[in-house]
Amino acid sequence: MTPLQDLIIKRFKESADLKIAFAQKNCEKIIEVAHIITESLKLGNKIMLFGNGGSAADAQHIAAEFVNRLQKSKRDRPPLAALALTTDTSLLTSISNDSDFSNIFSRQIRALGKKGDIAWGISTSGNSHNVIKAIKAAQEMGIRTLGFTGKGGGEMGTLVDYHFNVESNDVPRIQEVQITLSHIICELVEQELLFQD
Numbered sequence: 001m002t003p004l005q006d007l008i009i010k011r012f013k014e015s016a017d018l019k020i021a022f023a024q025k026n027c028e029k030i031i032e033v034a035h036i037i038t039e040s041l042k043l044g045n046k047i048m049l050f051g052n053g054g055s056a057a058d059a060q061h062i063a064a065e066f067v068n069r070l071q072k073s074k075r076d077r078p079p080l081a082a083l084a085l086t087t088d089t090s091l092l093t094s095i096s097n098d099s100d101f102s103n104i105f106s107r108q109i110r111a112l113g114k115k116g117d118i119a120w121g122i123s124t125s126g127n128s129h130n131v132i133k134a135i136k137a138a139q140e141m142g143i144r145t146l147g148f149t150g151k152g153g154g155e156m157g158t159l160v161d162y163h164f165n166v167e168s169n170d171v172p173r174i175q176e177v178q179i180t181l182s183h184i185i186c187e188l189v190e191q192e193l194l195f196q197d
Contacts, residue, residue: 015176033162034188046081050105051122056086062182070186075194105134115142124174126154150174
């Protein structure tokens with residue numbers, strides 16, 4: 001193989017190995033969190049997702065999977081209440097301009113959130129200040145918090161009610177595990193909703 005082919009195989013293997021190790025360590029917690037999200041949605045609550053950069057894109061991606069659907073099956077399911085707090089440019093820029101960028105998610109949580117909702121923060125470092133402020137705001141309001149991190153979990157890992165940490169310092173590999181985990185949680189929620197009868 002050429003050096004470039006070696007690199008490609010190496011990166012795929014790194015990603016696959018990290019995903020398997022993560023799954024083996026976290027299976028029971030993944031099932032628990034999927035059940036908690038399902039119960040919250042069945043009671044008419046919503047999921048609020050947020051993060052920066054690639055994590056912002058993941059927040060939008062996963063919100064879309066919940067509102068639309070992940071799995072196409074013979075049995076459809078109702079849309080599920082989820083929104084990404086990363087999408088309204090007028091809102092984001094007005095909060096950043098009038099107060100501070102660190103408030104862009106916490107202010108939305110305070111405006112839109114209610115007890116029973118899920119606040120789902122995504123950060124590869126676990127130290128994004130605006131994500132941490134949003135988690136704290138959610139907890140003050142009695143909103144359950146879910147955190148996806150890497151690199152040891154950072155401050156967010158010590159705060160959230162439910163924490164999934166990818167044990168890596170490699171940002172692309174962390175993000176690959178996080179998006180796979182998100183898809184699996186969504187799939188489990190769909191399974192529980194579709195087959196609860």
